[in-house]
Amino acid sequence: MAEQAEFYEQLPKQRTFADLARPDAFVPLPAGWIICCTDIVSSTDLIAAGRYKTVNMIGASVIAAMMNALENAPFPYSFGGDGASFAVPPEWAGVAxxxxxxxxxxxxxxxxxxxxxxxxxxxxxxxEGLDVTVARYAVSADADYAMFSGGGLSWAERQMKSGAYAISPTEKTAAPDLTGLSCRWDNTPARNGLILSVVVQPTSQSDPRLFSGLAARLLELTAQLERGGHPVPQSGPRLRYPPPGLMLEARLSRGRLPLAFRALWLIVGSAIARLLFARGRPTGGFDPSHYLSVISANSDFRKFDDGLKMTVDCSPAVRDQVVALLERAEAAGEIRFGLHEQDAAMVTCIVPSAMRDDHVHFVDGASGGYTRAAADLQRRSPRQIGELA
Incomplete structure (x- = not known):
């Protein structure tokens, strides 16, 4: 286990997101590694029915379940809104x-x-002539995320959707360990005008250097925005009481407990948390202001995942520049892309301990985000239907 499992742990952490636009920032996974991918069937319909918070939480539950199964050993993963993908060394294939x-x-x-x-x-x-290459991006001193390239994850997702390599559901009745998965924060309204979710993928004919240049230009455009378009303010998201996702979190985290008992526990805990955050001063070693700033610092609002994905707090003027650049590249046959606009962003959290700073926070648009951007990409690229939805 040691040598294979340590591959990802020993990858150097990139500190500047723009550096990840370079193909040479990525390293191929070792031979024998296993690729796993998940997604929710008919997620677009669930979103239309107003269940996007549920969709996001189930997508993030894949990562939380694996973190707990591997006892928080580092492994490369990517959150996609309505699902997640990850890679593990062969000795962890059975656990996965x-x-x-x-x-x-x-x-x-x-x-x-x-x-x-x-x-x-x-x-x-x-x-198939594809690959899964990975980089490790440090969003802060305490949290990092895997970035993927090579086209392999997208191909794996297409195979999954066609029914290949499927993992059958177990016959067990026990709930998985989803310790740390949380959804107590209110949505964060746009400050610059709108929240823009973007999915950009190179075409099979695209030169990697051309896509690298396009990604760099997109990042330059969003760099005009405050904090590069980061949708979560430095002061963190808002805490509303009772939390809007309280019953959802209760269902996700109850284990073998009765749902009503777990919900009551969360109501009491959320009330205490509200008092601590309202007080705004350190209490018993917990600093609420610091905790909120870490949520912002550790959020993954941009990622490379066989392309570039972003959920940014955007002005209409920058949105128009982004769209113009993407449409030119699409017309030249270099990329496929999809967009979705909304008025707020949401975060889904995995917090192993509120007393540490290594918690991670997945950012998406609050009314469909990446899932609807992927659906928009499908409409623009009818021959590619099934690749991303």
Whole structure:
């Protein structure tokens, strides 16, 4: 386990996001590694029915379940809104398969939602002339996220959606360990005019250097915005009482407890938290102002995931510049892209301990975000239907 598992842990952490636009910032996964991907069936319909917070939480539950199954050992993963993808060394393949099988069964039983899951070796992807390469981006001194390139994850997701390499749901009834998964924060309204979710992918004919240049130009455009378009203010998101996702979190975190008991526990805990945040001063070693600033610092509002994905707090003027640049590149056959605009962003959190600064926060648009941007990409690229939805 040691040598293979340490590959990701020993990757150097990139400190500047723009540096990740360079193809040479990424390193191929070692031979034998296993790729896993998940997504929610009919997520667009669930979003239309107003259940996007549920969609986001189930997508993030994949990562929380794996973190707990691996006892917080680092591994590369990416949150996609309505699902997640990750990679593990071969010695963890069985743990990943069992975790996803349990999660599939539990999500269907608890929410009546179907979660797809698939697992395949990296060699299968490489036999298609594709690859999964990875980089490690440090958003702060205490948190980092994996970035992916090479086209392999997108191919794996297409195979999953066609039914290949599927992980069947387990027959077990026990809930998976989702300790740390949380959704207590209110949505964050746009400060610059709108929240723009963007999904950009290179075409199969695209020169990696051209895509690298395009990504760099997109980042230059959003650099005009305050904090590069970061949608979560430095003071952190708002805490509303009772939290809007309290019952959802209760269902996700109750384990074997009765739902009413877990909900009551969260109501009491949220009331105490509200008092601590309202007081604004350190109490018993917990500093609420520091905690809120860490949420902002540790949020993943930009990522490379076989392309570039961003959810940015954007002005109409910068939005227009972004769209013009993307439309020119699309017309030249260099990219496919999709967009979705909304008036707020949301964060979904994994907090192993409120007393540490290594908690992670997944940012998405509050009314469809990446899922609707992916659907927009499909409409623009009818021959690619099924790749991202």
């Amino acid at each position: 398969r069992d975790t996803l099988a349990d999660l599939r069964a539990w999500v269907l039983r608890e929410f009546d939602i179907s979660l797809r899951a698939a697992q395949m070796p990296i060699e299968r992807i490489r036999s």
